[in-house]
Structure formats: structure tokens, C-alpha cells
Amino acid sequence: MGDWFQTIVDTEVSPGEAQGLAANMLDWLIADGFVSAERTDCVLGADAGHAPGTRYAEAVEDPDPELVNVWSNGLHVSVGRTVFDAGQGEPSAVTCPHCATELPLVDECWTLIDERWDRFRAAVGSWADGDDEPVACASCGRTAPVHTWIWADDHFAFGHLGFTFWNWPTLRAEFVADLSRRLGGHRTVLLEGKL
Ligand SMILES: [Zn+2]
Structure with missing residues (x-):
């Protein structure tokens, strides 16, 4: 429990x-x-x-x-x-604040897709230390600070x-x-x- x-x-x-x-x-x-x-x-x-x-x-x-x-x-x-963060579980998807494309971060087995998550991993990890790294969107190519991305289920x-x-x-x-x-x-x- x-x-x-x-x-x-x-x-x-x-x-x-x-x-x-x-x-x-x-x-x-x-x-x-x-x-x-x-x-x-x-x-x-x-x-x-x-x-x-x-x-x-x-x-x-x-x-x-x-x-x-x-x-x-x-x-x-x-x-x-x-x-x-939501504790257990992986972030399932994230949406680009520019083009509104939702990018899945897990596969059908709810395993993280490393090549997708790797774009965010360091930026999420370092935000609390004072950074706000831009992350490039895999769909539109534009970058946005990590805190502006929209996380599925508010992960x-x-x-x-x-x-x-x-x-x-x-x-x-x-x-x-x-x-x-x-x-x-x-x-x-x-x-x-x-x-
Ligand atoms: Zn985009």
C-alpha cells in the first residue's frame, strides 16, 4: 500500500x-x-x-x-x-507550447522512449537548481524553456x-x-x- x-x-x-x-x-x-x-x-x-x-x-x-x-x-x-512530480510512474506525454503537438514519452508498454525523454531529462533535473533550459520540439523544431511545456496528467x-x-x-x-x-x-x- x-x-x-x-x-x-x-x-x-x-x-x-x-x-x-x-x-x-x-x-x-x-x-x-x-x-x-x-x-x-x-x-x-x-x-x-x-x-x-x-x-x-x-x-x-x-x-x-x-x-x-x-x-x-x-x-x-x-x-x-x-x-x-507525481512520484511513481513515467511521464506519459508532453505537449509543445508552440505548436501544441503532443509527444508521447512512453511506448505501449509504458516504458520510457529514451530518445524522446532524453531531450527533457537534464532540463527537468536541473530546473530546481536555477536553470531553465530550452528544449527543442521534435515536431516544429522550435525551442521553449522546460517549465513552459505542458505535461500529460500534470506529471x-x-x-x-x-x-x-x-x-x-x-x-x-x-x-x-x-x-x-x-x-x-x-x-x-x-x-x-x-x-
Ligand atoms: Zn512544437
Whole structure:
């Protein structure tokens, strides 16, 4: 059994604004009872997070009464330049921001097509370190910075602020929309994955 997560990534916040915005958002999430104020050991991949609050059920479609008994049930807020990814599985396809051609990255057995993925591998890997390498499109030949490509199933998202909910049931669309609005209307990506 794996742990499943949903991450809402703000893809537009600037590095300088991310910390302050994260604090404001946490204030709201705590004040409205979606998460508890206390920081505890309840998330994966980080020291501490915020466990579900008294009104957490209003953020999800189908509240699970057992969530309180799951150890990894918290919210972790990531601040800093990060390539968020869906964990298990391969990126299935990517779409060129210029010509809108969707380029499959896996074959019919869901194995990565190395010659395709190799165009992206280094660029995806180095984005968090401050690079934003251009990648050439196999269809139209034009190049675009790696963060502007559109990933199937939102396999990757590039940004400086992310909200990861561990093992929560599917987040309600209204909750995601409200959270996005409070991020100042920045473009967000909802990424789902498993570890
Ligand atoms: Zn293209």
C-alpha cells in the first residue's frame, strides 16, 4: 500500500513572494479549521506538517473517518524552487507550447522512449537548481524553456510554492478554486501521485 498525495502548485508566484504567501495561506487554512495549527510529524518527505483540522471534511469530496488514524495525513507547504512530480510512474506525454503537438514519452508498454525523454531529462533535473533550459520540439523544431511545456496528467509542475495533502480524499473543486483565488489568481496545477 502506498501513500497518495495531492499537491496544489502555484506556478506563478515569484521566489521573493513565496514565503509570505505561504504564511498567509497557512493562516487561512488554520483559521478555517482545514488543518491544525500545531506542526507535527504527519507528512512524508519533510520534518513536519499540519494534521487535518476540525473542518477538514469540507475540503474533500468524500470524507474518510479513518484519516485521523493514518499517520501520514497532514499538509506540507513547500517553499522554494521545486520540480513537483507525481512520484511513481513515467511521464506519459508532453505537449509543445508552440505548436501544441503532443509527444508521447512512453511506448505501449509504458516504458520510457529514451530518445524522446532524453531531450527533457537534464532540463527537468536541473530546473530546481536555477536553470531553465530550452528544449527543442521534435515536431516544429522550435525551442521553449522546460517549465513552459505542458505535461500529460500534470506529471510535473514547476514552481516556488506547493501545498501537499497526504492521503486526503479527493479535494473538492470548490476548495481548490478557493485556494487558487487566495493565491492572487496565480495559475495553479493540481498534481496527484503516489509514493
Ligand atoms: Zn512544437
